[in-house]
Amino acid sequence: MSGLRKTRDPPKPDQVLPANAPVVAQGIEPQQSGRLLNLPSEPLHKLSLCTSQMSQERKMHMQRNPLSVNEAIGKYGRCLTEFEKTEILGYVVIWFVGPEAMKTQNYDGPNGYYRMVAHDHIAYRYEVLQVIGEGAFGQVLRCLDHKTTEIVAIKILRNMRTDQIDMTEVKILEALRKKEKDTSTSTVQMKDHFIFRQHLCITFEIMGSNLDNILNQQLRRGFPKKLIHHYARSMLKCLLVLHDEKIIHADLKPENILAIDKEHSDIKVADFGLSCFEDEQVYSYMGTLCYSAPELLIRHSYGTAIDMWSFGCVLAELHTGRSIFTGIDDLDQLSCIMEVLGMPPNDDVKKSEFWTAFFAHEWKLKTVVKPISRPLASILGNSDKDFLDFVRRCLTWDPKMRMTPQEAMQHKWIMEGHKTPEQPKDRTGQPSQDPGPSKSNLEDILNQQLRRGFPKKLIHHYARSMLKCLLVLHDEKIIHADLKPGSYTKEAMEQIRQIPVEMQASEPGRKVQAEQSQTGRSRDAAGSTAQRNPGTGTEITQGKTGTHADDTH
Known part of the structure; x- marks a missing residue:
């Protein structure tokens, strides 16, 4: 969730609760996968919480039709x-x-955060399952909608x-x-909104992990180039709409930025808690320090261009796995930017009162800046000139x-990366119906899968090959x-199963032939000409030019 840079101390309980008091969510950082609201001795029922799909058994126990208020009370x-x-009398139908x-009547914490109780209702329709996010302005819960039987995310804002x-x-x-x-906006879509106990509640479609969690799962190694390009296009779709509507994220x-599924096939932009229309700005400074544009740091006027700065910072982080600017305060952040981009060329920026105050008094005391001591090209470590120019x-x-x-x-990096590779042609000059086997090696495939590893059956299959x-x-x-892994291509792995190993000399020092007793000798390492891949279930057949397997992973 969004919030001002200043971190919030966990709210303290305003009273000492008895041992049998309801278990509530306050002041504890949620885990990446969501924090259960019950104590270990009081586990949640066995619900399918990880996806929006529910078991048939669970659906059978759900209320099929709403109750009237009198029926619910009875x-x-x-x-x-x-x-x-008393509260229920204000509702027309009751779903849950x-x-x-374990209910409580003390619904708000000292700082206005709603106290969550596991399996309690929200608006007599939604069932609280998990806390999946917390921020300066509220919490996000995973909830079960008893009306639609869907899993949804509900953002509950603080009672101000x-x-x-x-x-x-x-x-x-x-x-x-x-x-x-x-048109596709590549944003997480709101389903509904309502007021519940003086809290604004917004329901959203349920999404996957955010990109920061995914980077952490990969040990901050960064994403493959193709995936970064794909995500960049999706983010630009969102920024195009925001720019046209004059909305600042x-x-x-x-x-x-949230993945839409477990496979991380695409992303959507979320959390418009700090957003505003350009002509309705509320804050002089907002956002997260590492992604803040210079005009925010020096308290200058700002517009939708601050989102393009943040976009550039995000792309750099997705490539390297690390934030490009890592200042600990405004002054230090400006220093980090100057180390990469040099001194500000715009006189209007230098005339800022905030800039002048820092530069005149604190700058020389705290900071020794070496402009362009960290060139962008050396940070990104990327030989792609188009990507470097884009960032x-x-x-x-x-x-x-x-x-x-x-x-x-319209930039070349976006346009070129979006082009469909030319389809191979057969001898007649017509597009070939069989593009041939994949040439990717296992290292590339691991990168494409975000280094999540292979299924056990597939590892066993590859090990045999x-x-x-x-x-x-x-x-x-x-x-x-x-x-x-870089030595094994998918094509080679399947050829090992189908044809004799070709004994060919390779580059010096890489493959050494210790002794060749029988020149021309070969072995059949396949055993059959048509088999089924145990890892993917696809049929592998031997053709005139080798083997072919559908790339399903």
Whole structure:
């Protein structure tokens, strides 16, 4: 969730609760996969919480039709608190009352955060399952919608204890939902919104992990180039819509970019809690320090261009696995930017009162800046000049010179990467129906799968293929000398199963032929000409030019 850079201390309980008090969620950081709200001695029921799919057994126990208020009180009155017996009268239909929840009547914490109780209801419709995110402005819960039987995410904002609830985020989400009907906005879509116990609640489609968690799972090694390009196009679709609607996201970062599924096949931009329309700005500074544009750091006027700066920072992080600018405060962050981009060329920036105060008083005392001591090319470590130029045009001091989403969509790096590879042609000059087997090696395939590893059955299958190769090498007294994932292509792995190993000399020092006793000798390492891949279930057949296997992983 979004929030100001200043970290929030965990709220302290405003009273000492008895041992049998309801288990509530407050002041504890949720785990990446979501934090259960029950104590270990009080486990959740066996629900399918990881996906939006539910077991048939669970659906059978769900209420098929809503109850009237009187029916709900008559059936579950003993489970309701005195407050709920009055509150429920304001609802027309009742889907769920949380009959098994350990209820509390103290719904708000000292800082306005809603106290969550496992299996309790929200608005007599949703069942609380897990906390999946916390931030300065509220929490995000995984909930079961008893009306639709879907798993949804509900964002519950803090009770700011004011007479008027800020509906800016809802207005922005409504605008994006209307745009989604015409074109893909690559944003997490709002399903509904309502007020519950003085808290604004917004329901969303359930999504996968955010990109920051995925990077952590990969030990911050970064993503493959093709995946970065694919994600970049999706983010640009969102930024194009925001630019056209004059909406500032204001907190674009990996934590607010969510994968749409477990395979991380695409992403959507989330969390518009700090967003605003350009002509309705509320804060002079907002966002997360590492992704903040220079105009925010020096308290200058800002617009949608700050999102393009954040976009450039995100791309650099997806490539390297690390934040490109890692300042610990505004002054240090400006120093980090100057080490990469040099001194600000714009006189208007230097005339900023905030800049002048820092530069005149604190700068020389705290910081020794060496402009361009960390060139962008050395940070990215990328030989792709187009990608380097793309990131550089996002990261410019002057927001007027910064690339717009429209310009970014026309950039060579985006255009070239989106082109479909030319389809191979047969002897007649017509496109071939069989493009041939994949040439990817196992190292590339691991990268494409975000280094998540292979299924056990597939590892076993590959191990047998490698052993067949090693058997032949051992019999022929040949030393491979460079066995690694990059040495195995999918094509070679299947050829090992189908045809004799070709004894060919390789580059010096890589494969050494210790002794060749029988020149021309070969072995059949396949055993059959048509088999089924145990890892994928695809049929592998031997043709005139070798073997072919469908690439399903």
